Amino acid sequence: MKESLKRIFNAGWTNFKRNSYLSLGTTGVMALVLFLFSALLALNFLSLKVVSSLQEKVDVTAYFKAVATEDEIMKVKDDLSEWSQISNVEYISRDQALEEFKARHAGDILIQDSLAELDDNPLQASLNIKASNPSQYAEIVTFLEGNKFRTLVDKINFYENEEVISRVEKISQSIQNWGMLLTLGLAVIAVLITFNTIRLTIYNQKQEIEIMRLVGGSNWHIRAPFLVEGGIYGVFAAIVTLVIFYPVIYLASPKVELVMPNASLIGYFAANAFKYIGMVLFVGTMLGVVSSAVAIRRFLKV
Amino acid sequence: MIQYKNVSTIYDDNFMALDGVSLEIKLGELVSLVGPSGAGKSTLLKLLTREIVPSQGEVYVDKVNLANLSEGDVPLLRRKIGTIFQDFKLLSNKNAFENVAFALEVCGASSEEIETDVPKVLGIVGLQEKINSFPYQMSGGEKQRLAIARALIHRPNIILADEPTGNLDMVNSYDVVKLLLKINELGTTVILATHNREIVNSIGRRVVTMEKGKVVRDQVEEGKYII
Numbered sequence: 001m002k003e004s005l006k007r008i009f010n011a012g013w014t015n016f017k018r019n020s021y022l023s024l025g026t027t028g029v030m031a032l033v034l035f036l037f038s039a040l041l042a043l044n045f046l047s048l049k050v051v052s053s054l055q056e057k058v059d060v061t062a063y064f065k066a067v068a069t070e071d072e073i074m075k076v077k078d079d080l081s082e083w084s085q086i087s088n089v090e091y092i093s094r095d096q097a098l099e100e101f102k103a104r105h106a107g108d109i110l111i112q113d114s115l116a117e118l119d120d121n122p123l124q125a126s127l128n129i130k131a132s133n134p135s136q137y138a139e140i141v142t143f144l145e146g147n148k149f150r151t152l153v154d155k156i157n158f159y160e161n162e163e164v165i166s167r168v169e170k171i172s173q174s175i176q177n178w179g180m181l182l183t184l185g186l187a188v189i190a191v192l193i194t195f196n197t198i199r200l201t202i203y204n205q206k207q208e209i210e211i212m213r214l215v216g217g218s219n220w221h222i223r224a225p226f227l228v229e230g231g232i233y234g235v236f237a238a239i240v241t242l243v244i245f246y247p248v249i250y251l252a253s254p255k256v257e258l259v260m261p262n263a264s265l266i267g268y269f270a271a272n273a274f275k276y277i278g279m280v281l282f283v284g285t286m287l288g289v290v291s292s293a294v295a296i297r298r299f300l301k302v
Numbered sequence: 303m304i305q306y307k308n309v310s311t312i313y314d315d316n317f318m319a320l321d322g323v324s325l326e327i328k329l330g331e332l333v334s335l336v337g338p339s340g341a342g343k344s345t346l347l348k349l350l351t352r353e354i355v356p357s358q359g360e361v362y363v364d365k366v367n368l369a370n371l372s373e374g375d376v377p378l379l380r381r382k383i384g385t386i387f388q389d390f391k392l393l394s395n396k397n398a399f400e401n402v403a404f405a406l407e408v409c410g411a412s413s414e415e416i417e418t419d420v421p422k423v424l425g426i427v428g429l430q431e432k433i434n435s436f437p438y439q440m441s442g443g444e445k446q447r448l449a450i451a452r453a454l455i456h457r458p459n460i461i462l463a464d465e466p467t468g469n470l471d472m473v474n475s476y477d478v479v480k481l482l483l484k485i486n487e488l489g490t491t492v493i494l495a496t497h498n499r500e501i502v503n504s505i506g507r508r509v510v511t512m513e514k515g516k517v518v519r520d521q522v523e524e525g526k527y528i529i
Contacts, residue, residue, distance in 0.1 A: 216381035
């Protein structure tokens with residue numbers, strides 16, 4: 001068993017070495033396919049970043065009447081905090097709101113003067129609520145409206161933001177859906193290209209396969225070295241891809257960050273290096289082995 | 303050992319390659335199959351390796367009806383038979399040693415056996431110097447001797463030689479025939495399909511003459527090429 005495995009691996013490796021031009025071509029095409037696959041991963045990462053940064057910009061604020069005490073508002077905050085769909089609730093007191101308002105309009109003398117004229121703080125205390133998913137805002141608002149402290153709430157700006165929220169949600173959804181569709185489509189093309197390349201490689205050795213059959217080689221004896229050869233194409237293609245991909249990402253990352261400050265491509269691929277390298281190696285090897293297995297089936301009937 | 307019982311073979315294009323052939327070949331015989339091209343010599347040999355199945359009749363090897371073999375048993379049948387072809391059918395990607403070793407590997411031989419037997423057989427056919435050469439680095443005669451070495455390596459009971467001298471000059475042809483005679487002396491059944499008159503006449507053993515898919519003459523001893 002050990003001996004025949006060794007023989008199979010040797011035969012596969014020898015085949016790979018001796019058909020150097022063909023091997024180089026096939027490995028090149030597969031590397032291209034794996035590179036495309038890696039680019040899709042990067043694109044996927046960026047589109048998720050776009051979606052989440054859009055989602056971060058959306059929130060709902062509940063403004064409380066002046067009669068509401070801080071304790072009462074904190075109770076509402078605690079109630080909301082228990083929800084798993086809510087990622088963050090921030091309390092802004094009346095004084096804080098005034099400070100922020102003043103700071104924001106520091107250069108506007110008219111506003112500063114008008115505020116000074118007033119005896120009382122005209123601004124309201126509020127709770128700024130961020131949900132983990134924009135589709136949950138409607139539910140949160142329903143909860144607030146049904147809450148026992150409903151009478152303390154003056155207004156919820158959800159209704160003003162509703163259209164924006166639903167638009168963001170739609171955009172996020174379509175980015176994700178199209179991304180998925182694109183990934184799937186390109187993955188199918190990638191598999192077809194690899195399959196056809198390997199099939200051509202094996203077609204070139206059609207006569208050899210026929211001879212092996214004629215001298216009494218069983219299907220398995222003939223097939224196994226080709227599967228190993230396919231696997232070797234995959235491993236080499238994966239190595240070539242990694243050697244090219246990381247420098248490309250390293251160079252592209254700062255440029256991407258100019259447009260999207262939060263999206264560090266190199267950071268993402270460095271943090272997930274083991275996972276990514278393992279995945280490229282696995283996908284490459286499987287692509288090679290499976291394509292060989294399918295391609296050789298046609299030539300085994302002599 | 304080998305028996306054809308009323309065998310007919312009709313190819314897809316309706317060409318009748320064999321027409322009711324009955325023939326028996328005994329263990330250890332050397333039989334020359336002669337006749338013009340298209341007489342059915344190669345078809346007769348292909349039936350023995352189950353490359354084709356007869357349209358009618360039965361073919362037996364060691365009392366086994368080849369029509370009853372399962373797909374998985376066909377490689378086992380082929381390992382009992384050594385085949386030599388006019389176009390050599392060598393594995394172009396493998397060198398001389400590996401070409402011969404492959405036939406042993408498929409039989410499940412150990413690495414030690416391969417290491418000792420292959421150089422020995424290459425020595426018998428006079429190719430010890432060419433052990434690391436690839437087929438494209440060899441002459442026609444050398445390729446055919448390599449093919450013979452491959453056919454011999456697993457000590458088959460039957461050797462089928464289909465026009466083995468078709469691509470060779472006279473000197474190389476006689477070398478090949480001498481090798482076949484030597485193999486036959488060791489007890490292996492040899493079936494030689496050829497239309498080379500000089501070769502057949504020089505062997506002087508059983509000669510089966512075919513024409514248009516039929517056996518027209520079977521000279522059991524001291525046969526000559528007569529058409």
